[in-house]
Amino acid sequence: MGHSGRGAEPDKRRLRREILAVRNTLTADDVRESAAALAGHALGLPELARARTVAAYVSVGGEPGTLALLDALHARGVRVLLPVLLPDHDLDWGVYTGAGSLVRGRLGGKLPLLEPAGPCLGPDAVTAADAVLLPGLAVDGRGLRLGRGGGSYDRVLARLERAGARAALVVLLYDPEIVERVPAEPHDRPVHAVVTPSGTRRFTRDFR
Numbered sequence: 001m002g003h004s005g006r007g008a009e010p011d012k013r014r015l016r017r018e019i020l021a022v023r024n025t026l027t028a029d030d031v032r033e034s035a036a037a038l039a040g041h042a043l044g045l046p047e048l049a050r051a052r053t054v055a056a057y058v059s060v061g062g063e064p065g066t067l068a069l070l071d072a073l074h075a076r077g078v079r080v081l082l083p084v085l086l087p088d089h090d091l092d093w094g095v096y097t098g099a100g101s102l103v104r105g106r107l108g109g110k111l112p113l114l115e116p117a118g119p120c121l122g123p124d125a126v127t128a129a130d131a132v133l134l135p136g137l138a139v140d141g142r143g144l145r146l147g148r149g150g151g152s153y154d155r156v157l158a159r160l161e162r163a164g165a166r167a168a169l170v171v172l173l174y175d176p177e178i179v180e181r182v183p184a185e186p187h188d189r190p191v192h193a194v195v196t197p198s199g200t201r202r203f204t205r206d207f208r
Helices: 005-023 028-043 067-075 123-128 152-162
Strands: 053-055 079-085 091-095 102-104 114-116 131-134 138-140 168-172 193-196 199-202
Touching (some): 079 114
Antiparallel strands (some): 079 091, 102 114
């Protein structure tokens, strides 16, 4: 993909800073309004419309809001898995059973992460998902996603690949976060679709 790992990382850090600076200007109302639009578009995406199990996440701060989508999926009878952060930054998973089933994350951090209160199912539970909603900061025309850099979802994606799982990978973003080019490294995997408050975009080429 042109970049060596060393060359891409400073560019990734710079793009992360720029996007986070914009997100930090958003109000709670901004996030709430865009979350309703995001949920509406995401629910119409074929990959989610036919999914029985969806691995998702609880948005924090200025991230595109996911709670409206989680509730809509749950109401539809979809089994929704949510991550539980482990000390080594890997992710375990639990089932979402409604807004009252969330508790403050066991591991402290800068942002209070909400996690499922029920039993943990193990890191491999994600391999049963028909679709995986990925947090991100940007995606480009090739479907390459810029993550936050913590590495948790790199492990999830590697786990899916090892298991031969065929989950649809969907990233939720704001409209300006679809960019011309995300600095890429050889291990980066494209997503299948992006959902923003104004609509969805699918990357139709089969990357498998």
